[in-house]
Amino acid sequence: MGTKLLVTHGTDGDVLPFVRLGSLLRERGHDVTVITHAPYGPAIERRGLGFVAIDTEAEYERQLADTAPLLAGNRLDRWRGFYERNGLFGQITAEYEAIAERHVPGGTVVIGRHTSALSALMAAEGLGAPAVWAAVSPIQIMAERPARHLYATALKSGLAGVRAAAGLDPVTPWGRPDLQLGFWPGWFDEAGARSSGTLLTGFPLADDRSFPVPPAAAELLQGPVPPIVVTGGTGRMMHPAFYERAVAGCAEAGLPALLVVRHRDLVPRPLPQNVHWVPALPFHSALAGAGAILHHGGIGTIARALVSGTPQVILAHGVDRPDNAERLAASGLAGWLPAASWRPDLIAALLHEAVRTGAETLTAADGLAGAVQEIERLAGTGRSTEQGPALPPGLSGPRRAALLKVLEARR
């Protein structure tokens, strides 16, 4: 069935969908390698997939710690500094080399995380391998235009070096993928800015992390009052007050809470008596026992909560989270607060409301199974047949309509 090379960056919400996509492709007989951060190696290899580390665990942790300043301000040069400090230009070169080594002419598709996996576009250009960009949240599509501006300005010289090292013309503008996928459903897309030129396959529904619920957490989840599960996801690109305000909200609500945060230094001290900390929790088995989940608005957490029918309250700040939260709230599926309103009484009111009203369990097609079909179609034909070719970025809404008017006039 050919070779499928997956390249992804970020935290669980970005990486786990690719790991599971790789597993599904392998089950279908494809030879799969995932190229990503070192800490995900064991989980990838356990599934019988090939793995190439793009960093070391220490480098990955250092890079995560360096992401918080990216949230503030808009100066172009902060991005160049981030790429340089974290060796990201060299990382793209290493990714491309790993792809080129494994590339089988005529039988390889490269699937990269939207916007960040430039190595996938390089593979299309330099090796002729069909390239797929897969986005995990709509804001990635919204961010494509400024990202391409960054590639053409602040990151231009660094990327020219990357291209030259791969034997590509240093100044040719970046191309477009042969297929662009979005791992969210149509109703979520329609609840905010629409994603043009993107084939939507639905949320990735299964959780890839399987391990026993820690005993103290199990006791809480089986207790008389279902606890609030509090999580800010697995990243560190967070509002500094997130955990403190979330914990204060649970205390104000008088509800027991299970605080799930991987990084010990982010845990507020001292914790109120009704809040218990665990570094990780297998959400797919544990969320069903929660009264509600109070979280940051990461798309992976949103999908997990929808699937397990857990009511959601979102304290959204930064990256894709306010956009995700707005879409969910507009669909009547969550309550949310922007950072300026993170007051214990407001959080407690939303938690009580969520616990009282409950939530429906989402039944939907698995977006990753849909993605496998599209990738196989692309591998067979060289292009996606359902959505047609990906349109240039920015061709949405009125601009698209204006272009259509011109087209109509020309006919």
Add this chain to the structure above:
Amino acid sequence: MNEALTPTEAAVTRLWAELLEAEPKSRDADFFELGGQSLTLLRFVARVQDAYGVELPVEMLFAEDLTVAVAARAIDESLAEGADDGRLEELMAELDALSDEQVRALLAEGGDR
């Protein structure tokens, strides 16, 4: 707010108040000083596109001083551009840059997106 804002400045003020941590108090209020982030700016751009049917220039997303007045001026200029022949020429050039397949895809999809 004790100064007379233009209608577009007033609209920008309303949009920023909705998106940011604090309401802009004047036309010189700065997006980033009010707690705005680059991805919040993308949501502002999406709302402008929704409300005015114009796509703000990408350079504005990286402007050094993004005040209410600067954002409002960018909207007004984009609207003015949309009204003249230059806009049509730009669209024609954009159309010429599309492949036949892309043009067919656009026509097949219609203008409802």
